[in-house]
Amino acid sequence: MKDHKDHEDHKDHEDHKDHEDRRGHEDDKGREDHAAGATRPGRGKATSWGVAAWASGVAILLVAMPQVARGRLPDRLATHWGADATPDGSLPLWAAASLPAVAWALLVSAVALASRRGAGVRGWVGATLLSVGVGLIGAQAVIVRANLDRSDWHQARSETLWFVVVIAGAVTAALVGVLLDRRATASAPPVPVIPGDPALEIPEGERCVWLSRVTNPWFQLIAAAGGLVAVAGAFAGAAGLVGNPWPLIAPFAFVSVGMTAFSTVRARVTERGLEVGFGPLGWPTRRWSAGDIESARVERRTPAQVGGWGYRLSGLGTTVMLRGGDCLVIRARGKDFAVSVDDAGRAAALLNSSRVRT
Secondary structure (H helix, E strand, C coil): CHHHHHHHHHHHHHHHHHHHHHHHHHHHHHHHHHHCCEECCHHHHHHHHHHHHHHHHHHHHHHHHHHHCHHHCCCEEEEEECCCCCEEEEEEHHHHHHHHHHHHHHHHHHHHHHHHCCCCCHHHHHHHHHHHHHHHHHHHHHHHHHHCCCCCHHHCCCCHHHHHHHHHHHHHHHHHHHHHHHHHHCCCCCCCCCCCCCCCCCCCCCCCCEEEEEECHHHHHHHHHHHHHHHHHHHHHHCCCCCCCHHHHHHHHHHHHHHHHCCEEEEEEECCEEEEEECCCCCCEEEEEHHHEEEEEEEEECHHHHCCCEEEEECCEEEEECCCEEEEEEEECCEEEEECCCCHHHHHHHHHHHHHHC
16 A cells, blocks of 8 residues: 555656646747747738839839830840950840849749748848849840940940949849848847746846847838839939939939838847847947936837837837837936837836846
8 A cells, every 4th residue: 555655646746747847848938939039920921022022123124124225226135245345145125125034033933932941041032132133133234235226236335344333233232131131030049037027037147138120011112112213213324224313213212221221120138238220230229228227118109199100209209110009118318218019028127127237
């Protein structure tokens, strides 16, 4: 009887231990899933729309540039030059307009398929599509410029300098794409926190990081549309299709840059304080040290309350409004600053704990 009772006690102890282990594992997993940075579900959809807009815009420009200048181009276009700068290859106008677009469509399809299957290219989608898109549009513009107002493709002038500019632009676009991909895939370490607590108990010697990123897809679409118009104007000017492209480039480029800067906000909380980065690259950045932050809280705000979308100044202080709802609000140097991010309660708790420890 005693052996049987000891066996049952041992079994109960093991069952209890297994239950505790499973519960601890689930808590850790939930903590990690929740604390890796609050990313809104719409972010993936916004990225897909941005890729679709870029892919469509590049294809339209590749076909449109030769067609718009059709009356000033020969029946065949010089598309290749030898070492002596003499044209040695040509294509019919219809082929020069359509083949680059077909090649672009095949590339976009291949990248989309590989990315969806997780074939190790997720971190290079932006670099690939940006660099190849800029390179193809630039090359098409240079070819149109070289053949413009020529009666025969053999008379096409060499545009070596412009090709060098196109290559430099494609390399720059690739670097920008790499930075965008790295920002998009960045994650933060889990924050040990119990939901609902106004402040966190951070063990001595441990460091906690909270990260959240929110994107407004409408801002991205407006920025993409403005950017495509500005790029089209720039390449039309490079191709010689318009005399002065700047009245078309300047306003749309300004709109594109402005909307891009406020299409995404990235907030990061550490023991040092709060950092808020703007735009897909997280620049420019505003910083507050933990010692300057008097308090942190969560407050529900709407665009109507703060005067609209974007970077707003109102009676409530400064608000970065990308979506209505919970905002992280800090009071520093007697002024309020709010940013609309997910998981704001966790950020406020970590800031309050960091402030107490400084």
